[in-house]
Amino acid sequence: MRARWIITAVSAALFFGGSLLTSLRDPWFQNLQRPDWLTFEFLIPFVWTFIWICLTISAIIVWERSSKQSRPWLLLGMYAATALLTSVYSPIVVEFRSLTGGMIVGGLATLIVYILAFLVKPISQKASWLFLPYALWGPFGTYLTWLLIQLNQDIGR
Template identity: 90%
Template sequence: MKARWIITAVSAALFFGGSLLTSLRDPWFQNLQRPDWLTFEFIIPFIWIFIWVCLTISAIIVWEKSSKQSHPWLLMAMYAAIALLTSVYSPIVVELRSLTGGMIAGGLATLLVYILAFLVKPISQKASWLFLPYALWGPFGTYLTWLLIQLNQGAAR
């Protein structure tokens, strides 16, 4: 089986795994106060799908370009860590009712994105550029979670 299919399957499992564990339609989450300017919440799932596709393509490129010398297991572990931290955001926030925990998971994933984008640049500039959507959205998502904490002091922990 080609590595690209394995990477895609693992990526999809992690992406949908977080969604299957919980639902952001949970009444507790839906009743949280949000900033007045957050009028585009309905497109956030599509933003994450785009980001996830970019990261998956980046991982495939890195694997295929570096597999000629040695398989980049450490880099793939970092891709997996980003995916895992991203996919546990919703279960942490909704199931554990911890906006703080979600902010930490999202912030760590974003930090790893910056590090990994830097590490893969010598292997493939294209793979590195594919981190850009996450690199832009990650800080915003972390900030938005921080705002939710500020707006929902009694509900957030």
């Protein structure tokens, strides 16, 4: 039971840490041109909250399904790397004004998610399925960042 709380606390710290370091309400970011079809931007924080909850539950399942002799430290390190890369997206984009940097960290996090989903499947199919929201949204978010680069080439990358 204690491990659940530790994993949840670390996950929450990483989730909120990226938000505390910077805000996507920054005037520079808000003034970026967006594609006309992006009418649901206000829902994106809810999407990410759902994705984050799924990843946290997946990590807890993997930890609890493993034996004490074979704790999946490498897998949990990959969960942490995914969370860290995801949480630094906003600071990289806003503080460094680097959409390209955001696209790179977002794409890398998505790649790690695909690898993790494959590696976790033998431990728990449910834990593996919990990667599906990220696996679907990650490429979309990376593509959207690429589009922002294309639409805002005059601002810099």
